[in-house]
Structure formats: structure tokens, C-alpha cells
Amino acid sequence: MQTLKNLLTQIQEVGDLKDLETLRLQVLGKKGVLTQEFSALKKLEGKEKTQKAQELNTFKEAFVRVHASKKKELQDLELEAKLRAQAIDPTLANSTLGSSLGHPLSYTKDRIITYFTQQGFKLHVGTLVEEERYNFDMLNMPGYHPARDMQDTFYFKDHKLLRTHTSPTQIHAMQTQKPPIKMIGVGPTFRRDYDTTHTPMFSQVEGLVVDHAQKVHFGHLKQVLEDFLHDFFGGVKVRWRSSFFPFTEPSAEVDISCVFCAQEGCKVCKHTGWLEVLGAGCVHPAVFKHAGLENVSGYAFGLGIERLTMLTCGINDLRSLFETDLRLLEGF
Ligand SMILES: [Zn+2]
Incomplete structure (x- = not known):
């Protein structure tokens, strides 16, 4: 029994799971000490046999209990060591990753927003799912207008749609604020278009300035946009062309001198020397009427x-x- 008692001390000193299994086999295996002791029982008889059998069973219970608890302890230690070895420090710098100014679209958008908000324009994001009347009717685009064609617009049920431009933010601003209003509406817009110059989702910046009658005129619009274009593109020439938009009157399209060929003529400017960059005009009286404003003046641009x-x-x-x-993005 002395050997068996030593085994209970020995098991406490085992350092890993492999040694623990070796020890278990030495005791409980086919040729294990305890197995041999149990077979030796048949040589004994009577009271002596009963007593020995009891002792062996008591020892076996103790050994199994100590073994289980030791096994759990070693497994926990092993897991802890494994987790420690795999631990990562997310605060460490990764030298394989480069840094960037962000996606060219976000960079451009932020630049435009920063410029106009510094000029006192208040930022509106608006909602992407818009009511048909805000997207079209109230902007003086009646039911027969070609832009309302099913080919161009993503419609939902109940006269709802994905906004086709940021102009509905103008109506919301005019309905919720009193003049003077000075706002930009920025964000994604959606049309059913896909080619080299059109994607189903694209982003616009919309500007609106409204004040009491006669206070805002086309001259202010020209000044604001020419200042912006010179700030954004540097030394470019700016050209205004008469145009048509349902929600502005008079309306204009604005071109800048080609930034690629210095007006010598290239593929991008289609050999005209000019690039179209934005549309603008004075707010149409019908739009003011739909928004519930009277005796006001204003201009808008997009x-x-x-x-x-x-x-x-x-x-x-x-x-x-x-x-x-990524290869393309890294080029910027
Ligand atoms: Zn050009």
C-alpha cells in the first residue's frame, strides 16, 4: 500500500498532460499496479480478502478523483499558455499597411462641404427615399416631364422613389425654415443609368440661398460659384451658358477652361477647350409657390x-x- 500512497503524491507533481497519461496507465492500465493488485486478490481468502479489496477500492476512488482534478488543472494551464501565445496587440502599427487621404470621392465631397460651410451654408443630408411630389411636382416638374420617365427613376409603391437629385432638400429647407436660408444639400442620388459617365448611384451637392424680395439676384449666384470654382480648380476661366432647368429661371450651365489641355483641345473636353461643371439659376417662382413662400428671392445650384x-x-x-x-485607388 505504501507504493499506492506514493502514487497519490506523485500525481500531484506531474507537470504536463503526457506525463499524467503515462502515470494513469502505470496505475490503471492492463499491466498497471492497481490492476495487478486486484488480480492478486484471488490468492487471498476470507476476512483478509474483503479488507484488501476495500482498501484497493478506496485507493482507486481517490486516484480517479485526484487524476480528474489534475487533468482539468493541466488542461486549463495549457489553454492559457496557448491563448497567451496567440494574443495580438491591436494598437501596434502595421508596417505593411500604407496610409491615404481616403477615397477620392470622399475627399472631393469633404472639400466641397468644407468650402461651403465656411461660407455660412448650412449642411442638409435629407432622405434617400423621397415622395414623388418632393422629387418632381414641387420642383416644377409636372407629370409629363421626361425626367419622370420610368426608365430613369427607381420607383417604390405609394408614390415613393429613390431621389433622382438632391433638389428635394431645397423644398424641405424652405418648408421648415424662414428666410434668410443658406443651405447645401449633399448626398447620394439614384437613376437607372450605367455607362462610362453614369452610374446608378452618384452624389450631388445642392446649394440654395433664399432671402426677402429683391435681396438675392443672379449677380450673387455668379460671385459665389466663380469664387468656388477658382478655389477648387485654381486659375481657370469660367464661362456661363444660358440653359434650362424646370426649377430655375433664368437658368445657366457653367463651364471651366479644360484643366487637361489648357484649351488646346483634348479627348476629355471633346476638343472644345471647355468642361461643363455645374448647373444653376434663380429659383423659379413656381417652386417658391409650392414651398409656400411669398415675396422672396433666391438662387440654387447643383x-x-x-x-x-x-x-x-x-x-x-x-x-x-x-x-x-486597390491598385487603381493607390494611384490617386
Ligand atoms: Zn481639353
Whole structure:
């Protein structure tokens, strides 16, 4: 029994699971000490046999209990060591990752927002799912207007749609604020279009300034936009062309001298020397009427963030801005 008692001390000193298993086999295995002691019982008889059998069973119970508890202890230690070895420090710098200014689209958008908010324009994001009347009717685009064609707009049930431009933010601003209003609406817009210069989702910046009658006129609009274009593109020439938009009157489109060829003529400017960059005009009286404003004056303008990004980054295919090709993005 002395040997068996030593085994109970020995098991406490085992340092790993492999040694523990070896010891278990030495005791409980086919040729183990305890197994041999049990077979030796048959040589004994009577009271002596009963007593020995009891002792052996008591020892076996003790050994199994100590073994189980030791096994659990060693398993826990092993797991802890494994976890410690695998631990990572998320605060460490990864030298394989480069840094960047962000995606060209976000960079351009932030630049435009920063410029206009510094000029006192209040930022509106608006809602992407819009009511048909806010997207069209109230902006003086009646039911027969071609832009309302099913080909161009993503419609939902109940006269709802994905906004096709940021202009509905103008109506919301005019309905919720009293003049003077000075706001920019920024965010994604959606149309059913897909080619080198159109994607189903694109982002716009919308500007609106409204004040009491006669206070705001076309001259203010010209000043604000020409200042912006000179700030954004540097030394470019700016050209105003008469145009048509349902929600402005008079309306104009604005071009800048080609930033790629210095007006000598290239593929991007289609050999005209000019690049179209935005649309603008004085707010149409019908829009004021729909928004419930009287005796006011104002101007509005809109520009495409993708368009300005393409011009500043020299990208020909708009779709490349939405492909997650790291090699391309690293080029900017
Ligand atoms: Zn050009």
C-alpha cells in the first residue's frame, strides 16, 4: 500500500498532460499496479480478502478523483499558455499597411462641404427615399416631364422613389425654415443609368440661398460659384451658358477652361477647350409657390461630386471609382 500512497503524491507533481497519461496507465492500465493488485486478490481468502479489496477500492476512488482534478488543472494551464501565445496587440502599427487621404470621392465631397460651410451654408443630408411630389411636382416638374420617365427613376409603391437629385432638400429647407436660408444639400442620388459617365448611384451637392424680395439676384449666384470654382480648380476661366432647368429661371450651365489641355483641345473636353461643371439659376417662382413662400428671392445650384472628382483626378471612366481595385485607388 505504501507504493499506492506514493502514487497519490506523485500525481500531484506531474507537470504536463503526457506525463499524467503515462502515470494513469502505470496505475490503471492492463499491466498497471492497481490492476495487478486486484488480480492478486484471488490468492487471498476470507476476512483478509474483503479488507484488501476495500482498501484497493478506496485507493482507486481517490486516484480517479485526484487524476480528474489534475487533468482539468493541466488542461486549463495549457489553454492559457496557448491563448497567451496567440494574443495580438491591436494598437501596434502595421508596417505593411500604407496610409491615404481616403477615397477620392470622399475627399472631393469633404472639400466641397468644407468650402461651403465656411461660407455660412448650412449642411442638409435629407432622405434617400423621397415622395414623388418632393422629387418632381414641387420642383416644377409636372407629370409629363421626361425626367419622370420610368426608365430613369427607381420607383417604390405609394408614390415613393429613390431621389433622382438632391433638389428635394431645397423644398424641405424652405418648408421648415424662414428666410434668410443658406443651405447645401449633399448626398447620394439614384437613376437607372450605367455607362462610362453614369452610374446608378452618384452624389450631388445642392446649394440654395433664399432671402426677402429683391435681396438675392443672379449677380450673387455668379460671385459665389466663380469664387468656388477658382478655389477648387485654381486659375481657370469660367464661362456661363444660358440653359434650362424646370426649377430655375433664368437658368445657366457653367463651364471651366479644360484643366487637361489648357484649351488646346483634348479627348476629355471633346476638343472644345471647355468642361461643363455645374448647373444653376434663380429659383423659379413656381417652386417658391409650392414651398409656400411669398415675396422672396433666391438662387440654387447643383454639381456632381463624381464629375468634379473625375476632373481633379483625371479619371475617364466613372465606374472605376466604384470598383474596389486597390491598385487603381493607390494611384490617386
Ligand atoms: Zn481639353
